[in-house]
Amino acid sequence: FAASGGGLVAYADARADTAAESPGVAPKKKVVVLGTGWAGTTFVKNIDSSLYDVQVISPRNYFAFTPLLPSVTCGTVEPRSIVEPIRKIITKKGGEIKFWEAECFKLDPENKKVYCRSNIGTNLEGNGEFLVDYDYLVIAVGARANTFNTPGVVEHCHFLKEVEDAQKIRRSVMDCFERATLPDLDEEERKRTLHFVVVGGGPTGVEFAAELHDFVSEDLAKLYPTIQDLVKITVVEHAEHILTMFDRRISKFAEEKFQRDGIELKTGFKVVKVSDKTITMENALHGESSVPYGMAVWSAGIGTRPVILDFMKQIGQGNRRVLATDEWLRVRECEDVYAIGDCATMSQRKVMEDIMEIFRFADKDNSGTLTVKEIQDVLEDICIRLQKVKNLPATAQVAAQQGNYLARCFNRMKDSAEKPEGPKRITKMGRHHFLPFRYKHLGQFAPLGGEQTAAQLPGDWISIGHSTQWLWYSVYASKQVSWRTRALMKQPLLHVTKEPT
Ligand code: FAD
Ligand code: MG
Ligand code: MG
Ligand code: MG
Ligand code: MG
Structure with a gap:
């Protein structure tokens, strides 16, 4: 690490300004939150900031309402309508929470520190780097777009993850239309410029394609009457259907609607290469083919951020693809570190092991028999556990519910002296303990x-x-x-x- 400019001493210690505590009063435990997305923001909104010294670090000083991002790409919704400044949220809570606009680039769980870099400020060293220490760390950095190392994607495709991405897409769509009307283009070139390709038939890609179609047929057709017939939208999906995470009736409905709207669906096609003017895809039956395009949006999947991959290596999760937590959202094998939202996945214990443990625990007096009351408790626990066997989706719903759950755990940690460490201490289930995180599906x-x-x-x-x-x-x-x-x-x-x- 020293390579990035000086040793540890070179970093300003962000703790310094919170060090002054009245004598005799135990200092509050420091909770450091990484990220201001669905998970991090919901945690911050719900944590009792009178109990903890809360510090939030994120390269983005606002929360973004991602479900409306596709609408920003076509100007149906203004960017400012879908963001909420994090400082406003903090101020509403009484201003006790601190925020730093910076990116965490390294975690040091051994010494309970995170390394941060601000790209807006400079410190004495001139590199904008600083160090923050924590008692509890809440990782909520989300995921990154996944290119699956497909050549040309980073250089030529748009992503749709951030507000800036949506704004760039909007400009790019307009550029394509203006370009296609320029005088010295031939028909082929105009067609190419007006071919919009969406890679990925998940909810984001489908939503964007639908939004773009409406934009083109309702607004742009009037403004560009001479070229409107040259516009084409294609959705490329590797699987046999789009929206495979939904009920089959929904994906069928979507496929039929796209067909009526003239949106071309290339299911069973995998994009293998993107150049500045063509996209190459592969299909089991037809082999490889290249199509000319004007603009492409890549929304084919999400992956783990480099800073988290590095952290996973440090804590012995190097052979996994996603950071694993237990059902209390604690990072496995890592004291006092929690992970919520898209950056982590909750691993579930094997169902049988689980049920055995539930029964053992239910037999409180170790008599070998269960009373009716004990059995009722057992059934309740089993219902909770069995819900969790399926992996949770990477959605705002899950992220927000996890942020809320974890904040409530933190708020209750100090409830009683017997369990000062809260969720960390839980080894068994029970009404007198913290229940594991339980996802409530809202649709x-x-x-x-x-x-x-x-x-x-x-x-x-x-x-x-x-x-x-x-x-x-x-x-x-x-x-x-x-x-x-x-x-x-x-x-x-x-x-x-x-x-x-
Ligand atoms: P994010 O919301 O991505 O937040 C991550 C935060 O961490 C950001 O503030 C980021 O700036 C910050 N960060 C990143 N790196 C670092 C770092 N190194 N250090 C510190 N901070 C960092 N879900 C639904 O349920 N319904 C929908 O309709 C829906 N629509 C969507 C539409 C689009 C276009 C997209 C992209 C997603 C959509 N989702 C939807 C998914 C949903 O947005 C995600 O599941 C959710 O954002 C995950 O929340 P998160 O807090 O884990 O991550
Ligand atoms: Mg977050
Ligand atoms: Mg978000
Ligand atoms: Mg997750
Ligand atoms: Mg019980």
Whole structure:
């Protein structure tokens, strides 16, 4: 590490300004939160900042409402409508929480420190680097876009992860239209320029394609009447269907709607190379083929950030692809470090082992028999455990619920002197302990443009049609977002009469 400019002493210690404590009062434990996305922000909103010295570090000083990002790409929603400044959130909580706009580039769990770099400020060393120490670390840095090392993707494709990405896509779409109207282009070149390719048939790619289609047919067709017929949108998906994480009825509905809208679906195709003017894909039947394109958006999957991969090597998780936590969201084999949201995955114990442990624990007096009351408790525990066998999806819902759960655990840690360490101490389940994290599914939604939305609600209640779009926004709006953000959204949320719970 010394290679990046001087040894440890060279770094300003961010702890210095919080060191002054009144004598005789035990200093508050330091909770350091990395990230201001769904997971980190929800944690910060819910942590009792009078109990801890909370410090938040993120290269982004705002929270972004990602479900509306695709709408920013086409100008349906303004960027400022979907962001909430983190300092505003902190101030609302009484201003006790500190925030540093910086990126964590190295974790040191041995010495309980994180290494940070600010790209806006300089320190005495001139490199913007500083060191922060923690008692508890909450990692909520999210995931990065995954190119699967496909050549040319980083150079030629857009991603759709951040607000800046959405703004860039918007500019790029407009550039394509302006370029296609320039005088000395031939028909082929105009067609190429107006070919928009979306790689990845998951919710993000599908949503973007739908949004782009509406933008082109409703707004741009009027502004560019001479070239509107040359526009083509293609969605490329490696699997046999799009939206495979949804119920089959939803993916079928989406596929049929795209067909009606003239959006080309290339399912069963894998993109293997991207150059500045062509995309090369591979198909089991047809082999390799290249298509000319004007703009491409890559939303084919997510991967682990380098700083987390490095951390995983340090703590013996180097053979995994995603950072693993237990059901209390504690990073495995790593004291006082928690990970929530897309940057981590919760590993579940084997069901049988689990059930044995539940039964053993239920037999409180070790008599070898269970009372009716004991059996009731057992059944409750088993229900909770069995819900968790499936891996949780990388969604805002999961991230926010984990942030909220962990904050509540932290808030209760000091409840009683017998369990000062809170979730960390839990070795068994029980009403008198912290229950493991339990995900409550509120439904998955995929807006398909044209005000039609496919929704999959808990209990397999499927509804397809106009009204579900309001429903979709209401789930998020009512749970996470301030009134200001909510009022700025394009949809009239007051139309919602009923919320799914
Ligand atoms: P993020 O929200 O990505 O936040 C990560 C935070 O960490 C950011 O603030 C980032 O700046 C910060 N960070 C990154 N690196 C570092 C570092 N080294 N040090 C410190 N901080 C760092 N989910 C749904 O449930 N419904 C939807 O409709 C939906 N739509 C989506 C649409 C789009 C276009 C996208 C991209 C995602 C969508 N998702 C949706 C998924 C959802 O956004 C993610 O699951 C969610 O953001 C995960 O939350 P997170 O806090 O783990 O990560
Ligand atoms: Mg986060
Ligand atoms: Mg986010
Ligand atoms: Mg996760
Ligand atoms: Mg029990």
